[in-house]
Amino acid sequence: MFTKSPVVAAVALALTSPFATAADSDSLNEIRQEIRQLKDAYEARIRALEERLKAAEDSAAKAQAAPPAPAPEPVAATAPPPPPAAPPPQTQSNAFNPAISLILNGTWGRYGRDPSTQITGFSPSGGEVSPARGASLGESELFLSANIDPMFRGALLVAITPEGTAEVEESFFETLAIGHGVTVKGGRFFSGIGYQNARHPHAWDFADASLVQRAFLGNNYGDDGVQLRYVAPLPVLVQIGTEIGRGREFAGAGEFERSPQRNGKDSQTFFAKLGDDIGTSHSYQLGVSHLRQRSGAQGVSMFDYDDISGVSNLFGGRQRISGVDFVYKWAPEGNPRYENFKFAAEWFQRKLDGDFAFDTAGINSVAPLIAKQSGWYAQAVYQFHPYWRVGGRVDRLSSGSVTLDANAANLAVPGFDPKRSSLMIDWNPSEFSRVRLQFNRDASRQDLATGEVLKDNQLFLQYIHSLGTHGAHRF
Amino acid sequence: MKLLLKLAVAVCASLAAGLVHAAINVFACAPEWGSLVREIAGERATVYVATTGQQDIHRIQARPSLIARARMADLVVCTGAEVESGWMPIVRSQSGNDRIQIGKPGFLEIAPVVPRIEVPQVLDRAMGDVHPMGNPHIQFGPAQIRVAANEIGNRLIRIDPAGEAEYRTRLADFTRRWNEATSRWAEMGAPLKGMTVIQYHRNFSYLFAFLGMREVGTLEPKPGIEPTSSHLNDLVAQQAATPARMVIRSSYHAEAPAKWLASKINVPSIVLPATVGGTAEAKDLFSMFDDAIRRMLAAAGK
The missing domain is CATH 1.10.287 (Helix Hairpins)
Structure with a gap:
């Protein structure tokens, strides 16, 4: 032969x-x-x-028949050195146009009670949004990204709200050429703290954010600033990062009016992640994070500790949020195509330390406020068929301690621990589309007058479609 | 935090000490490229293979371990043609490694530099997860592998010029053995010429083209879309007009739909290694071809 x-x-x-x-x-x-x-x-x-x-x-x-002529040697030793020319074209993303992807989503929500009532006892709040009642369009997300030059990559994520306004959720550059595991990101971006925070709503495993994410970080906490991250040269992932920003949002409260007198760098975060595989079928990531913010002199409006109309409450001071997050994933032989499992849990604690101004027509009382509250969620999602996933989530918030000092005479803080349980099933006919049904048993709110827990059964039917460039998702 | 940093520095120093014997670190997106780099670089490279023959390379997630390994890579060898687009962009941007960014010598995609078949004329996701650059499963094209070997040789020399002589020698040796093997496979697979087959996904189109075999259908109604019962029934009905002699699936595809169809149309259902490591016999690129052809011959009763 x-x-x-x-x-x-x-x-x-x-x-x-x-x-x-x-x-x-x-x-x-x-x-x-x-x-x-x-x-x-x-x-x-x-x-x-x-x-x-x-x-x-x-x-x-x-016997000694001449063998066939030997093949000419591939002249390896004498071949000319490879040309030092630029490497051949690598990846085509519409010639030089940025890669574009568009997310369409909408929800049909059924609530027994008014969804705009806030989670009870966690203030400041206001950064959280629930899907509306009935059929409603969600935010359409437009994502553009490309390498800018050999030094930088850039990305823009605009959310077009159903009301027709465009909101810049993220707009940042990232370095490509520093090396040594160092990357600098600048502009507006979702913070790297926690696990869920940097993920856009279309990549969530449930139709809504966890209670703790909503109460402390307002769905997605982001800032205008700079992020520095470092990956250690180790066979396991060890990443540390920090962010310094203006403090555009007061975490949990959304954007707020800042004092024009300050050159703000009022927000700083730290995070570290450790992650690896265990065999070919299991992988995990463990993270710790910390966020510290100052409100500046202006103060952040507070509501929900009490239901008194006409009150203008303001908080001015420091907020510190610390958290631990853990993710574990399983796929047989590392092939998630037919079957896979994901578990994620996060715990956060928030400390507020500052002055609280209780202001009505009759009273204007400023007194110290010290609050220490926490919350966690744990969720599991199991894909049992190439198209189908089921998931469950448990949410808990702990009212902790809130000291109002002299203002205790003006308003009471409800010692109420909000809870919620969720079940979801989603159908994914391809990597580009998802239809989800979710049920929430919600007990996150309380009637402040009677103390009655406002139990609510909530149902969501949601679609999420992605058009254009094949998106890459984080772990 | 400081303790963690100190620990990291300490471990990294000891690791660096342990790695001095290997000149470069290579991150291979797929086992076939890992195998090819080992052929050409020998002991000069430490090769990390990001995926296995049991995994669908389209559906990998940007796991922490991949980011950690990409961080240390001097050279990343991927398939390209969007097959890794669900995970590799994240791995690259999260790694903080400047050497493996697009346009750097340390980033090599093979598909763009080899001839590709099944390039779609119309691009629309209604046609499933189509790859604009054509069929990316190039590891079963002997000619494609030969070109890939040259490209990898070129890159290794650019990244590690000190090893040039060794790379050239090994490449020449590989090319000689590959050419010999290619003619051997052509001969070995000659009885398969003209044979009609149904495959699960277009994993083996390059092999069929090489051996002169003909695919008459895929279990997936559209690329990346799971088989549906109506589509499988269509395939059964089609058997009368264009009979298939066997149903072929890759090592990472589900057995059930392939078996169902094979029993309906009364032909053998076989599994071929999707890549190196896809079967116990497919230990490197050579044995992968040997095993794939041998399995088809066995199923064909030849």
Whole structure:
């Protein structure tokens, strides 16, 4: 069998010599042609070879029959060095246009009670949004990204609200060329704290954010500023990062009126992540994070500790949020196509320390406020079929301690621990579309007058579709 | 935080000490590229292979371990043609590694530099998860592998010029053995010429083209879309007009739909290695081809 191969090998070698630059289209065409020729030639050659072999066997009596001409060596040692030219084209994302993807989503929500009532006892709040009642369009997200030059990559994520306003959720550059595991990101971006925070709503496993995420971080906490991250040169992922920002949002309260007198760098975060695989089927990531903010002199409006209309409450001071997050994923042999499981849990604690102004027509009382509250969620999602996933989530918030000092005479803080349980099932006919049904048993609110827990059964039917460039998602 | 940093520095220093014998770190997106780099670089490279033959390379997630390994890579070798687009962009941007960014010598995608088949004329996601650059499962094209070997050789020399002589020698040796093997496979697979088959996903189109086999249908109604019962029934009905001799699936695809169809049309259902490591026999690129052809011959009763 091997006696025939040198000739074919010689042909093959003549066609493709090592170190040919196959990059330009000319040589590509050449290669295509050569392969065609090679294929066509195979049969004829094999026939010819068989005849030659037969002839060789016939003359085997002579024993020392001359072997077929040796194939020319691939002249490895003498081949010219590879041209120092630019590498061949690598990835095509619409020539030089940025990669574009568009997320469409909408929800049909059924509530037993008014969804705009806030989670009880966690203030400041206001950064959280629930899907509306009935059929409603969600935010359409437009995502553009591209490499800017060899130094930078840029991305823009605009959320177009159903009301027709466009909101810049993220708009940032990121360095490509620093190396040594260091990346700097600048602009407006979702903070890297926690696990869920940096993920856009279309990538969530449930139709709404967890209670703790909503109460402390307002769905997604982001800022205008700079992020620095470092990945250690280790076989396991060890990443540390920090962010310094203006403090555009007061975490949990959304954007607020800032004092024009300050050159703010009123917000700073730290985070660290550790992650690896265990065998081929399991992987995990463990994170810790910390956020510290100052409201500035202006103060952040507070509501919800009490229901008194006409009250203008303001908080001015420091907020510190610390958290631990954990994610575990399983897929048999690391192939998530048919079956996979994901578990995620996060715990956050928030401390507020500052002055609280209780202001009505009759009273204007400023007194210290110290609050320490916490919350967590745990969720599991199981994909049991290429198209289908089911998931469950448990949410808890702990009212902790809130000290109002002199203002305790003016308003009471409800010692209420909000809870919620959720179940969801979603259908994913491809990587680009998802239809989800979710049920919430919500007990996150309380009637402040009677103390009655406002239990609510909530149902969501949601679609999330992604158009355009195949998006890449975080772990 | 400081303690963590100190620990990281300490471990990294000891790790660096342990790695001095290997000149470069290579991150291979797929086992076939890992195998090819090992052929050409030998002991000069430490190769980390990001995926296995049991995994669908389209559906990998940007796991922490991949980011950690990409952080240390001097060279990343991927398939390209959007097959890794669900995870590799994140791995690259999260790694903080300047050497492996697009346009750097340390980032190599093979598909763009080899001839590709099944390039779609119309691009629309209604046609499923189509790849604008054509079929990306190039590991079963002997000619494609030969070109890939040259490209990898070129890159290794650019990144590690000190090893040039060794890379050239090994590449020449690989090319010689590959050419020999290619003619051997052509010969070995000759009885398969003209054979009609149904495959699960277009994993083996390059192999069929090489051996002169003909695909008459795929279990997936559209690329990346799972088989539906109506589509499988269509395939059964189609058997009368264009009979298939076997149903072929890759090592990471589900057995049930392939088996169901095979029993309906009364032909063998076989599994071929999707790549190196897809079957126990497919230990490297050579044995992957041997095993794939041998399995088809066995199923064809030849």
